[in-house]
Amino acid sequence: MTDATSATVPAADVARAGRLKAGLKRRYAREGRFKMYGVLAVCIAIGFLLLLLGRIVTQGYTAFYxxxxxxxxxxxxxxxxxxxxxxxxxxxxxxxxxxxxxxxxxxxxxxxxxxxxxxxxxxxxxxxxxxxxxxxxxxxxxxxxxxxxxxxxxxxxxxxxxxxxxxxxxxxxxxxxxxxxxxxxxxxxxxxFNGALFTNGDSTEPELAGVLGAVIGSALMLLVTACIAIPIGVGAAVYLEEFSARNRLTDLIEVNINNLAAVPSIVYGLLGVAVFINWAHLPRSSPLVGGLVLGLMALPTIIIATRSSLKSVPPSIREAALAMGASRTQTVFQHVLPLAMPGVMTGTIISMAHALGETAPLLLIGMVSFVPGIPHAINEPTGALPSLVYIWENASERAFHERTAAAIMVLLAFMIVMNAAAIVLRRRFERRW
Known part of the structure; x- marks a missing residue:
């Protein structure tokens, strides 16, 4: 009896060990396939990116001489x-x-x-x-x-x-x-070297056309956007996250903010035409109107990013400040907000970069028209880099097509710089808890 039992137990252990080994082998195989799929996905993404950039560079490098x-x-x-x-x-x-x-x-x-x-x-x-x-x-x-x-x-x-x-x-x-x-x-x-590409405004003749007017127009437009969206967005986020009561009204506001972040940009363009041009009678095709429209579009993104940054600050910071006798306002503005500032700056810069590349709202407010010269104020008609790309690509002269790709390269350079600045600021000021 004892001999039979001792003879069958090792066989069961061997079978169990075999099943465990087979299970481990299948699990490792699944992990290997998952890693392979991940590497393949990254390679495909990089391939498409290189294809896009290569096409732009090969078509546009001739515009630089x-x-x-x-x-x-x-x-x-x-x-x-x-x-x-x-x-x-x-x-x-x-x-x-x-x-x-x-x-x-x-x-x-x-x-x-x-x-x-x-x-x-x-x-x-x-x-x-x-x-x-x-x-x-x-x-x-x-x-x-x-x-x-x-x-x-x-x-x-x-x-x-x-x-x-x-x-x-x-x-x-x-x-x-x-x-x-x-x-x-x-x-x-x-x-x-084609210096006129960077020192001239738009022109009906391709050899004389440049991006300076559009670059200054985009800069003025982003200035208006930043002056409107950043203070309002950060202030709204601080109030909703730190001071407002949790009730149905704030829940409704939060849902609508999230929905506004997903609204197509052309809807903001229609809003800008109806409110800022037809009702407020602001100058059409101006950086002022463009900045107002893009500011409304950037607000939800800034609010969501700022609230996420505020949530990432540990509650112990608030509790320690309140325990030392600080008021709620002092706690938020002297302790919580400075610690959340890297995330706030990152979200703000990314939203500005996203606004820089928007085209549909600008077309609706009149920035698709031909505007020669260089703007000197936010209420003067001007163009922007995205709308300039649209205008040049639709031009009949072949020489405008190479300048279209060159303008895209300038726009991408601006966006890369802005996104790189966001990454640098985050890594420089970020604190890990």
Whole structure:
């Protein structure tokens, strides 16, 4: 009896050990598969990100350099008005002189002169007029003038237009391409960094268009957004979390704040049109209206982030301050809020970065219109980086498409800087409990 029992117990233990070992093996296999799925998901996400960034960079890097054409120009006294040099058709003057230099005769309709004019930007006439205005003694002399190449000429020098392309698929004729090659062979074409992209406002001519107006418009708009959303959002969060009574009304407010954070941004644009433009009669397409709309949109995010930061402060901080005789207000503003400030700053900066990239509300309040120049006040019409991307992408000229990608790169750089600042602030001031 005893021998039989001792003989069967080891067999049961062996079976149980086998089952445990098989179970451990299956569990480790599941953990290995889960880790593999996680790594695969991260790789896919990084792959899509690199694909997106690669597409933007390959399409937009050419916008950061441009070509300039330098030509000798005889300031013909018979063609130039000393009193009003701006009225002189310098483009036609340069085109005719360039044709004569190449020994090409024009027809009665001036077809070849028109074709030659199309190689140079309209900036040529402004630079020539400025030279005469500053020094009228140049009239009758030959001077050297440099001007940007026209958009199609610039694309040809960048290799995006080829003579092998069928003529019905390009705006440059074979003759114009021959002239461009001749100018480059003569050393009249210079490649340089496209500083105008960062120093000019928007323009109807791609070679003269820049992002400075949109950058300043976005900065002014974010300034208005920050001045409105941050004080109101932080104040509302502090009151709801630290001072308000817990009842149905505060529960209703909390639910609505969470719902407002999920409302589509275009709804805020409709609200801005109805309230700030149609009712309050604020200037359309201005950073003031854009900042107000984006401020309303950023409020729920700031309130939720601030309340979460306040909740993360241990109750012992409050209890210790109250035990030392501090009032409720002193406890909150001198102890709790400073400790929660890293989370508050992080949520605020992230909400500002999110507002910077919003497009739908700006389109509804009129920031989709063409606004040249640089804004100097929050009530002046201006554009913003997201709306500028929308405008340039819908433009018919091919040269605007590379500038669209360049504007996206500038916008991404702003957002990366803002999000990096949020991470740095959190790591610098964060305390672990």
């Amino acid at each position: 441009a070509h300039e054409i330098t030509l000798p120009v005889y300031m013909d006294p018979a063609r130039i008005d000393r009193a009003y040099p701006q009225g002189t058709n310098f483009e036609l003057l340069v085109a005719e002189q360039q044709l004569a230099r190449y020994g090409i005769a024009d027809d009665a309709r001036g077809t070849k002169a028109t074709a030659m004019r199309g190689l140079f930007s309209s900036e040529l006439k402004f630079r020539a007029a400025a030279l005469i205005r500053e020094n009228p003694a140049l009239i009758g002399q030959t001077v050297t003038i440099s001007a940007p190449a026209a958009d199609e000429s610039d694309l040809f020098y960048k290799g995006e237009i080829s003579i092998d392309t069928p003529s019905d698929q390009r705006r440059l004729s074979d003759e114009q391409i021959g002239w461009l090659n001749r100018l480059k062979t003569e050393g009249s074409v210079r490649t340089h």
